[in-house]
Amino acid sequence: MNRLPFIDRRSLIKTAASGAAAALVLPSLSRPSWADETALSVFSPLPPDPAPPGAAKFSEEAFAAWQKANSAKVTYDMVAWPQLHDKMATAFASGEHVWDVVYMSGWVPELAKFLVPFAKNLPKELIDDLPKSSFSTVTWDGQSSGVVFTLSLLTLFYNTELLQKAGFTAPPKTWDELKNVAKECTRDGNYGWVLNYGDPAGIGGTASYWMCFLQQAGGKLYNEDGSPAFNSDAGILALQMMMDLMPYSDPGSISYVGINDATNVMTAGKAAMMMNWPFMWKSANDPASSKIVGKLAGALLPAGPAGSASIDGTDAWTITKTSKNPELATKLIEFYLDKDVQKRQAIDTGWLPIRLSVLSDPDVQKALPNAAVVLEQANHPYDSYVTPDYNEVTVALGTEINKALAGKSSAKDAIAEAANLVAAIVKKRG
Amino acid sequence: MAARQSILGRAGIVLALVVFVFAATGPIVWLLLSSVLQQQALTSIPPDLSPSSFTLANYLEVFSSAAQLGRAIINSLIVATFTTALAIILGAPAAYALARLEIKHAGTILLMVLAAQMFPAIVIAIPLFITASKLGLIDTKLLLILVYLSFNLPIVIWVLRGFFMGLPLGLERAARVDGASPLQTFLRIVLPISLPSLFAAAIFAFIEAWNEFFFALIMTRQTAQTVPLAISAFAGQYQTMFGQMMAAAAISVAPIILLTILLRNTILRGFADGMLKG
Amino acid sequence: MAPLFLAPALIVLALLLAYPVLYSIWLSLTDASLSAGQLDTPFSGLDNYRRLIGDKSVLAALLNTLYFTVVEVIGVVVLGLLTALLLNHPMARWSGFRVFLLLPWAIAPVANAVLWKWIYHSNYGILNSLLLQLGLIDHNVTWLGDPFRALNMVLLVDIWKSTPFIAILFLAALQNIPKTLYRAARVDGASTFEAFRFITLPSLNTAIAIAVILQTIWSLRVFDLIFVLTKGGPADGTVVMNFLAYRVTFNFLKFGYGAALANIIFLASLLLSIIYVRLMNPGAPRGR
Numbered sequence: 001m002n003r004l005p006f007i008d009r010r011s012l013i014k015t016a017a018s019g020a021a022a023a024l025v026l027p028s029l030s031r032p033s034w035a036d037e038t039a040l041s042v043f044s045p046l047p048p049d050p051a052p053p054g055a056a057k058f059s060e061e062a063f064a065a066w067q068k069a070n071s072a073k074v075t076y077d078m079v080a081w082p083q084l085h086d087k088m089a090t091a092f093a094s095g096e097h098v099w100d101v102v103y104m105s106g107w108v109p110e111l112a113k114f115l116v117p118f119a120k121n122l123p124k125e126l127i128d129d130l131p132k133s134s135f136s137t138v139t140w141d142g143q144s145s146g147v148v149f150t151l152s153l154l155t156l157f158y159n160t161e162l163l164q165k166a167g168f169t170a171p172p173k174t175w176d177e178l179k180n181v182a183k184e185c186t187r188d189g190n191y192g193w194v195l196n197y198g199d200p201a202g203i204g205g206t207a208s209y210w211m212c213f214l215q216q217a218g219g220k221l222y223n224e225d226g227s228p229a230f231n232s233d234a235g236i237l238a239l240q241m242m243m244d245l246m247p248y249s250d251p252g253s254i255s256y257v258g259i260n261d262a263t264n265v266m267t268a269g270k271a272a273m274m275m276n277w278p279f280m281w282k283s284a285n286d287p288a289s290s291k292i293v294g295k296l297a298g299a300l301l302p303a304g305p306a307g308s309a310s311i312d313g314t315d316a317w318t319i320t321k322t323s324k325n326p327e328l329a330t331k332l333i334e335f336y337l338d339k340d341v342q343k344r345q346a347i348d349t350g351w352l353p354i355r356l357s358v359l360s361d362p363d364v365q366k367a368l369p370n371a372a373v374v375l376e377q378a379n380h381p382y383d384s385y386v387t388p389d390y391n392e393v394t395v396a397l398g399t400e401i402n403k404a405l406a407g408k409s410s411a412k413d414a415i416a417e418a419a420n421l422v423a424a425i426v427k428k429r430g
Numbered sequence: 431m432a433a434r435q436s437i438l439g440r441a442g443i444v445l446a447l448v449v450f451v452f453a454a455t456g457p458i459v460w461l462l463l464s465s466v467l468q469q470q471a472l473t474s475i476p477p478d479l480s481p482s483s484f485t486l487a488n489y490l491e492v493f494s495s496a497a498q499l500g501r502a503i504i505n506s507l508i509v510a511t512f513t514t515a516l517a518i519i520l521g522a523p524a525a526y527a528l529a530r531l532e533i534k535h536a537g538t539i540l541l542m543v544l545a546a547q548m549f550p551a552i553v554i555a556i557p558l559f560i561t562a563s564k565l566g567l568i569d570t571k572l573l574l575i576l577v578y579l580s581f582n583l584p585i586v587i588w589v590l591r592g593f594f595m596g597l598p599l600g601l602e603r604a605a606r607v608d609g610a611s612p613l614q615t616f617l618r619i620v621l622p623i624s625l626p627s628l629f630a631a632a633i634f635a636f637i638e639a640w641n642e643f644f645f646a647l648i649m650t651r652q653t654a655q656t657v658p659l660a661i662s663a664f665a666g667q668y669q670t671m672f673g674q675m676m677a678a679a680a681i682s683v684a685p686i687i688l689l690t691i692l693l694r695n696t697i698l699r700g701f702a703d704g705m706l707k708g
Numbered sequence: 709m710a711p712l713f714l715a716p717a718l719i720v721l722a723l724l725l726a727y728p729v730l731y732s733i734w735l736s737l738t739d740a741s742l743s744a745g746q747l748d749t750p751f752s753g754l755d756n757y758r759r760l761i762g763d764k765s766v767l768a769a770l771l772n773t774l775y776f777t778v779v780e781v782i783g784v785v786v787l788g789l790l791t792a793l794l795l796n797h798p799m800a801r802w803s804g805f806r807v808f809l810l811l812p813w814a815i816a817p818v819a820n821a822v823l824w825k826w827i828y829h830s831n832y833g834i835l836n837s838l839l840l841q842l843g844l845i846d847h848n849v850t851w852l853g854d855p856f857r858a859l860n861m862v863l864l865v866d867i868w869k870s871t872p873f874i875a876i877l878f879l880a881a882l883q884n885i886p887k888t889l890y891r892a893a894r895v896d897g898a899s900t901f902e903a904f905r906f907i908t909l910p911s912l913n914t915a916i917a918i919a920v921i922l923q924t925i926w927s928l929r930v931f932d933l934i935f936v937l938t939k940g941g942p943a944d945g946t947v948v949m950n951f952l953a954y955r956v957t958f959n960f961l962k963f964g965y966g967a968a969l970a971n972i973i974f975l976a977s978l979l980l981s982i983i984y985v986r987l988m989n990p991g992a993p994r995g996r
Contacts, residue, residue: 046663077651080663086958090648093556093747093963096563110961111742198852199939201959252830255852257939264672265831268473289469289671391959402943406854443799450794453868454808458815460834461823476837520717527713539718541985546725548925548977550970552953553732554725556747556963561727580724583717616713641816643932658818662936672826679819686814687807694806697876 037073038325040332043088043099048283049081050103050150050315050351052336058348059341066335072328082258097322100329104316106203109140109388116319118330119144126337129355131378137314137386145318149336150351151359152313153377154212154275155370156299157284159292162190162272171273171299175216175241178273178302182248185272192248194271196256197405200398201391203313203384204259204277206405207398211311211385212275213238216304221385226426231419234306239404239411241304246405254405267292275301277313281370282350298373300380310382315351346371389425396421458683465489465676472672488677492664498652499678502660507685509571509656510639513578517635518628520579521586526616528587529594530602544588547581551644559648569651577645582635589634593627594620629696637686657682736967747963756968766969768944769952776863776948777927783867784874784923785916791871792878793908813872821936824865828852828937855945858938862946865937866930874919881915882908914987921984925977949973 044051053059055076067074077099079087085107091098092114108115119127119135131151138146158171166184182192197206211221219234246253250271256262263280265271267290283289284296300308317336319329335341342353347367352374353359365371387393397418404414464472471483492499528536558577559568567573597620605615621628643658650656661682664675690697736756738749760766795805815823827835828851839845852858885908893903931950934940940947940955947955950973957966 079651080659082662083647083659086647087651089742089958089961090556090559091563093742093961094560094563095746096560096568098563098568113742113746198941200941200944201939250831251848251850251853254942255830255850255858255938257937257941264473268831270473270831291470291473389960391961395955395959399941399944402941406943408855408943440799443794443797446794447800447805450791451805451808454811454872457823457827457868458811460827461819464826473832476841477832477834520720523713524717527710531710531713533710533714537985539714541982543718543721544981544985545978546721546729548974548981549725549729549732550929550950550953550973551931552950552957553735553967553970553974554728556735556957557728557731576724580721583721587717612710612713637814641818643816643818658816661816661818661822664822672832675822676826679816679822682819683815686816687811690810690814691807694803694810697810 037071038328040072040074040100040325040329041077041098042074042101042103042332043077043079043084044103045081045084046078047349048279050152050279050349051078052076052149052317053341053344056345056349058344062338062341062344063335066332070328070331072332074332097320097324099320100323100325101332102318102320104138104146104314104318106137106314106384106386106390108138108146108314108316108318109386110390112140112143112145112388114321115145116321116323116326116329117143117145118319118326118333119147121330122147122334126334126355129357131354131356133378133382134312134314134354137312137384138316138318140388146316147333147337148312148314148316148354149333149342150278150313150315150345151354151374151378152277152279152315152352153310153374153382154209154277154301154313155310155373155377156273156301157266157276157280158273158297158299159266159269159271159295160297161292161295162269166272171297172302173300174302175304179241179244179248182245182273186248189270191250191265191271192273193245193253194250194262194265194274195253196259196262197254197402198257198261200402201394203311203386205394205398206401207394208311208384209275210238210242210397210401211383212301212309213241213304215309215311215381215383216301216306217241218304218306220383222426226429228419228422228426230422231415235415235419236411237305239401239415242401243404243411246407254402269295278352278368278370278374279350281368298370300373300377308377308380310377310380311384312382314384314386387429389429392425393422396425461676461683462680464673465680467673469671469673485673488671488673489681491671492674492677492681495664495674498655499657499660499681502655502657503681505571505654506640506657509574509578509654510636512571512575513582513639514632514635516575516579517582517586518632521583521631522590522621522624522628523616525587525590526594526620529591531612540588540591543584547584555645555648558645562649568649569654571654573649574639574646574654574656577649578639578642582638585638586631586635589631590624590627593624593631597623626696629693633689633693633697636689640682640686732967733971735964736971738964740962740964740967742961742963749964752964756965759965760968760972765944765947765952766949769947769949772859772946773928773948773950776859776866776930777924779863780867780870780927781920781923783863784870785919787867787871788874788919789878789912789916791875792882795875795879796882809872809875811872812869815869817869817932818936820865820869821933824933825937828861852938853942855941855943858942858945862930862933862937866927866933870923870926874923877919878912878915881912885911917987918984921980921987925980925984928973928977 042052044055047056053063054074055078084103088102092111134148135144138144138148156171162185163181168181172178172181185192195209200206214221214230214235217234217237219232219238220229223229250265253262259276262274263276263283266274267284269291285293287293301310317333319326323329337355339355339358342355342358343361343364345351346353346358346364350368352368352371353364358364359371359375400414400418403409404411465488466484466486468483468485471478527533528540533539562568562573601619602615605619641658646656646659650659661678664671664678735749737751737753739752740747740749791809794800795809827833830836830848830850830853835851836848851861889907890903893907929950930948931954934946934948934951938946940951949969953966953969953973956962956969
């Protein structure tokens with residue numbers, strides 16, 4: 001990933017060393033605050049996960065200029081992605097002010113009461129440039145408390161070489177084609193399909209993958225009154241589809257706890273197809289880590305009985321209620337969503353923009369050929385069904401799905417049991 | 431007959447030693463090997479071990495990456511050293527008192543000390559976090575030192591108490607007869623002959639502090655990040671670089687292995703004596 | 709004089725732990741959650757503990773924990789004893805062996821988990837490569853793919869990591885057995901096995917009891933390994949009590965219920981440590 005020129009690397013090591021020296025001093029001394037500047041602290045994932053300017057390497061000059069123009073001093077707290085939720089939960093539980101701006105991924109409903117519903121204050125020109133459905137995962141009880149900053153939908157990725165070897169020139173467009181292609185590509189030690197089914201919970205967990213198939217089968221997770229609606233033909237069909245792919249899947253799929261594990265199999269050229277987030281494009285075309293440079297292509301997720309559908313990764317910015325400067329924080333988020341910043345985000349880091357105008361920008365499309373596919377996928381339904389108890393719901397659902405995928409239960413029984421469990425969870429929601 | 435049996439016996443011992451060495455070191459050898467191989471070689475089946483696959487790039491990447499392993503190492507060294515020193519300074523006298531001096535309810539005190547380090551990290555993390563953030567200690571090394579002290583101090587007390595109980599009484603009696611106070615006896619007579627056990631207890635505390643993950647996860651952000659957090663950061667949301675992860679793990683184990691080699695005999699005697707004697 | 713020795717340590721411990729411990733007991737008696745935009749703690753008495761009893765996921769986690777603990781304790785004590793006997797043999801006196809023994813213990817749990825995840829990898833893992841080469845398997849095995857197998861593989865790692873410490877304990881105990889006993893036995897014509905059965909084992913009684921209890925307490929606390937290797941999966945096959953307490957607290961944000969779960973683990977450990985202290989019999993301080 002980090003293909004830095006050597007000089008750059010050396011200077012980084014130097015910075016690290018001086019950072020270490022500074023760390024010896026008391027933390028309060030190493031964090032000076034200037035009276036004439038307003039401090040904003042931002043909680044963000046470590047790159048290469050989606051990070052803002054200054055945290056990741058893009059738009060750094062514009063970022064410096066913005067801070068100067070607004071007399072703001074932005075500091076980043078960056079932690080590895082898997083550590084974000086626990087740290088955030090503890091910080092909110094403590095009731096103390098920790099950050100002004102916080103990255104979220106599907107946790108907005110769960111933590112909505114700690115957040116400022118600032119989205120309505122954004123300029124109309126900006127809101128009009130964002131996909132409407134991008135707000136669904138950051139809205140709870142009619143209040144939008146976040147704004148998504150990268151269009152991150154699951155789409156199909158496939159290895160053109162492996163498909164060709166099996167006699168296919170085009171990606172599968174329907175479930176039947178998907179099964180067939182997966183079957184034919186399972187040969188010579190390669191697999192037709194790979195995904196991570198090890199961790200049931202959250203967006204990118206087993207349950208969320210099933211939600212793609214559920215929507216493709218024409219089902220939905222909840223009724224209008226919030227009760228589970230998935231104990232239906234569509235729910236069972238969706239799970240049956242996942243089970244039907246298992247003989248042609250990397251058997252490791254059931255043990256992989258993160259998309260990174262499945263991505264590695266794909267980029268090693270061992271699997272023909274997977275669903276993945278747009279970011280995959282960049283890592284699959286990095287010769288340092290990938291054996292499939294130039295062989296990867298993207299397509300819409302194959303259509304089920306009700307057509308194509310996907311889920312939303314919802315990488316969003318939010319503002320905490322404890323922030324003393326919510327206006328400035330809003331301005332900072334607007335800056336993150338500035339057209340030029342969004343463009344650099346796409347080209348320099350591989351994370352797609354969320355602004356429709358930037359998505360259709362020829363430079364962006366040229367740098368990320370996959371953008372067009374994601375944009376097209378966005379024209380089909382995509383709902384991640386996030387709720388305040390999303391983790392609990394997806395653990396219950398994903399665990400039952402897991403049992404079916406491991407051959408320990410039938411699709412019908414698994415879905416029926418999951419519906420019971422989810423009904424109990426929903427009941428407690430009140 | 432007896433001779434043949436002993437030849438067979440010797441062969442058996444050698445075989446058992448080979449199995450033992452393989453079991454104990456095999457995984458760690460693979461760790462070191464993986465850390466100097468390219469991702470491409472690691473994801474070949476079987477792994478590509480040709481000379482051209484070897485590289486030090488993983489180590490360079492690990493140090494230059496955003497996870498800031500360099501700073502984490504310094505942090506971990508500071509935290510582990512101070513935790514260890516404090517645990518010994520506070521723990522040794524307490525252990526001596528529990529072993530040799532007349533203390534009412536010694537058994538109950540000992541049990542409470544032992545129970546103190548058994549409280550699940552998961553529940554005390556939140557109240558600790560609340561207190562620490564009120565005191566402005568979140569993301570400081572001081573906080574980690576204090577938290578680690580809370581579970582290392584009991585262990586140190588426990589181990590050293592066992593050791594002090596095993597010491598011959600003669601010297602201390604003689605010192606008493608000469609009119610030395612318990613403090614003088616402790617400082618001048620007991621401590622000097624207890625150095626191996628102090629070392630052993632110190633190593634244990636150091637390793638526990640160096641390796642701790644959960645509290646560090648909750649209580650730090652960037653400034654005070656420790657090595658285990660930096661290691662886990664190499665498994666991101668979207669990508670895993672196996673070689674880099676192994677390089678980070680190798681770096682984290684190096685100081686501990688060094689300590690183990692230097693103090694192998696001390697650890698063995700001092701520590702096990704402390705746990706067993708009662 | 710004695711209080712002066714003891715007080716600093718006890719005061720430090722009390723300052724550090726009294727509030728968190730009391731708070732966590734209080735938390736387990738509330739229906740604490742984050743729903744109101746702050747940590748809301750409505751008192752609910754023993755509701756959380758009552759709920760534990762009917763909770764299917766708790767039962768499953770308890771059974772996993774029981775299995776994990778029993779197998780690990782037996783595995784670690786038996787392997788630890790064998791290792792100690794081996795390293796106590798005159799032919800194994802080279803101190804390098806002791807360094808090797810200490811390696812698995814010294815490696816950080818997180819690094820260890822990452823390492824084994826890599827070893828177990830179903831496609832690139834060295835375990836599959838090795839077994840294939842030896843002809844012991846004919847295709848790659850997904851080590852962490854089946855719920856029960858995954859639990860056993862996690863167990864294997866934890867046994868590997870925990871055995872050295874217990875082996876050291878036994879090794880020290882072995883070295884405390886007077887050599888004259890063995891010499892006397894040989895004069896009396898006892899076989900190696902008889903010497904082991906009637907001299908070695910009885911002398912190790914206390915050490916074995918201590919090892920069993922310490923290892924039980926440690927097995928109840930396994931977390932890092934599961935967090936990195938399996939996240940409790942597949943199909944909740946590796947969810948043990950400590951992991952469940954973590955999941956309920958930090959993923960579901962049910963702080964009250966999570967605290968109750970964690971306190972169950974604490975209670976079990978506490979009972980075991982009482983037995984431990986009894987075994988050590990610290991009652992009266994020796995000598996003065």
